[in-house]
Amino acid sequence: xxxxxxxxxxxxxxxxxxxxxxxxxxxxxxxxxxxxxxxxxxxxxxxxxxxxxxxxxxxxxxxxxxxxxxxxxxxxxxxxxxxxxxxxxxxxxxxxxxxxxxxxxxxxxxxxxxxxxxxxxxxxxxxxxxxxxxxxxxxxxxxxxxxxxxxxxxxxxxxxxxxxxxxxxxxxxxxxxxxxxxxxxxxxxxxxxxxxxxxxxxxxxxxxxxxxxxxxxxxxxxxxxxxxxxxxxxxxxxxxxxxxxxxxxxxxxxxxxxxxxxxxxxxxxxxxxxxxxxxxxxxxxxxxxxxxxxxxxxxxxxxxxxxxxxxxxxxxxxxxxxxxxxxxxxxxxxxxxxxxxxxxxxxxxxxxxxxxxxxxxxxxxxxxxxxxxxxxxxxxxxxxxxxxxxxxxxxxxxxxxxxxxxxxxxxxxxxxxxxxxxxxxxxxxxxxxxxxxxxxxxxxxxxxxxxxxxxxxxxxxxxxxxxxxxxxxxxxxxxxxx
Numbered sequence: 001x002x003x004x005x006x007x008x009x010x011x012x013x014x015x016x017x018x019x020x021x022x023x024x025x026x027x028x029x030x031x032x033x034x035x036x037x038x039x040x041x042x043x044x045x046x047x048x049x050x051x052x053x054x055x056x057x058x059x060x061x062x063x064x065x066x067x068x069x070x071x072x073x074x075x076x077x078x079x080x081x082x083x084x085x086x087x088x089x090x091x092x093x094x095x096x097x098x099x100x101x102x103x104x105x106x107x108x109x110x111x112x113x114x115x116x117x118x119x120x121x122x123x124x125x126x127x128x129x130x131x132x133x134x135x136x137x138x139x140x141x142x143x144x145x146x147x148x149x150x151x152x153x154x155x156x157x158x159x160x161x162x163x164x165x166x167x168x169x170x171x172x173x174x175x176x177x178x179x180x181x182x183x184x185x186x187x188x189x190x191x192x193x194x195x196x197x198x199x200x201x202x203x204x205x206x207x208x209x210x211x212x213x214x215x216x217x218x219x220x221x222x223x224x225x226x227x228x229x230x231x232x233x234x235x236x237x238x239x240x241x242x243x244x245x246x247x248x249x250x251x252x253x254x255x256x257x258x259x260x261x262x263x264x265x266x267x268x269x270x271x272x273x274x275x276x277x278x279x280x281x282x283x284x285x286x287x288x289x290x291x292x293x294x295x296x297x298x299x300x301x302x303x304x305x306x307x308x309x310x311x312x313x314x315x316x317x318x319x320x321x322x323x324x325x326x327x328x329x330x331x332x333x334x335x336x337x338x339x340x341x342x343x344x345x346x347x348x349x350x351x352x353x354x355x356x357x358x359x360x361x362x363x364x365x366x367x368x369x370x371x372x373x374x375x376x377x378x379x380x381x382x383x384x385x386x387x388x389x390x391x392x393x394x395x396x397x398x399x400x401x402x403x404x405x406x407x408x409x410x411x412x413x414x415x416x417x418x419x420x421x422x423x424x425x426x427x428x429x430x431x432x433x434x435x436x437x438x439x440x441x442x443x444x445x446x447x448x449x450x451x452x453x454x455x456x457x458x459x460x461x462x463x464x465x466x467x468x469x470x471x472x473x474x475x476x477x478x479x480x481x482x
Contacts, residue, residue: 051098081099123180178217223261331354386455411427
């Protein structure tokens with residue numbers, strides 16, 4: 001007979017590694033905003049190692065900005081959940097106990113502001129996706145963003161992450177609660193700088209003194225995170241119950257690989273995450289560039305190309321020899337020549353590991369899930385390498401095909417209904433062979449590269465060709481296969 005995961009049922013969950021500490025001794029020291037699957041499979045796991053090692057100051061309070069779902073799932077389970085690490089031939093289970101509570105901005109807004117101002121909270125981490133920072137394509141605070149507009153009108157009841165942080169930090173300043181460090185764990189170039197821009201940007205609109213205090217007392221370390229965490233579906237839940245006899249509404253699935261690199265720039269105390277495998281470095285940029293331009297770019301490529309080839313999952317796309325070859329072509333021929341590796345970094349080994357990870361059949365990562373928010377992701381993952389090719393007058397046919405495939409997917413109802421994109425309405429508003437040129441009028445939103453005539457011409461030609469030829473013909477052209 002199955003039972004729901006809780007402090008009581010945990011005692012009989014013999015298949016899982018259990019928290020190696022008394023949860024009653026844990027004190028909250030970290031506030032995490034955006035408590036979805038990625039955080040619970042990544043940063044929370046590193047922190048679990050610290051708690052297990054005996055430093056009990058680093059319990060996590062989670063915060064949801066968009067829904068109450070995660071709180072409703074975890075609260076009946078005493079905020080416990082299971083991490084399922086899927087190896088090629090077996091599952092490994094671990095129950096994570098470091099989350100003390102999950103709050104929602106709709107129900108606990110003032111509590112969240114109090115927590116940001118609490119001297120006990122030393123670290124704030126974020127996984128709110130690229131769009132959650134409310135930035136323009138040039139990396140500045142988008143003052144016209146609907147959520148920022150709401151926060152400017154009613155700053156005491158913020159709805160955006162930058163607005164919430166700015167309000168909480170104002171209260172922290174007024175209370176004299178001391179310095180704090182805020183770590184973005186999202187796939188943004190220079191994500192620490194981006195977070196600083198968002199938070200100080202909105203704070204400065206209210207008070208120059210407030211913005212100066214943030215500059216003097218709050219650090220925003222860059223960080224790079226890496227782990228494949230597909231969305232947990234009903235089939236995953238059913239399989240888990242069948243294997244364990246435990247029902248877990250917070251179950252999260254992930255691959256074995258995990259990496260976290262953080263800039264050694266903290267204004268406050270921090271967990272000794274290095275003992276759990278975190279790398280602290282002076283400059284994250286090189287690691288960030290490698291991950292964004294190799295792993296994330298190739299992931300996006302497989303998402304759009306895979307959809308056009310009829311594949312639901314990334315690992316299915318990788319099982320196709322032409323798509324697998326295209327992924328290798330992108331990394332080896334078009335991206336790697338513009339990558340400078342940190343000393344001692346095995347770039348060839350890293351690219352091989354990416355292909356192996358994407359091909360893992362135990363990780364059911366939908367192409368549509370990876371395709372979400374392409375208008376933001378491509379600006380970080382694809383466009384910088386195309387720009388470097390343009391400067392060197394070299395070919396980036398494969399990367400241009402990815403951009404054209406993204407446009408084609410968004411402009412074709414068969415595919416556009418499968419994923420979401422903040423630029424979707426703009427792109428679906430245009431049609432015809434001049435799609436690329438029409439879209440270029442939206443460069444402020446979609447990226448400055450759309451002002452480049454050569455780029456627009458290349459994308460226009462490929463978008464037109466996609467309407468006339470199947471994706472395999474286009475892949476062969478991009479790789480120059482006879």
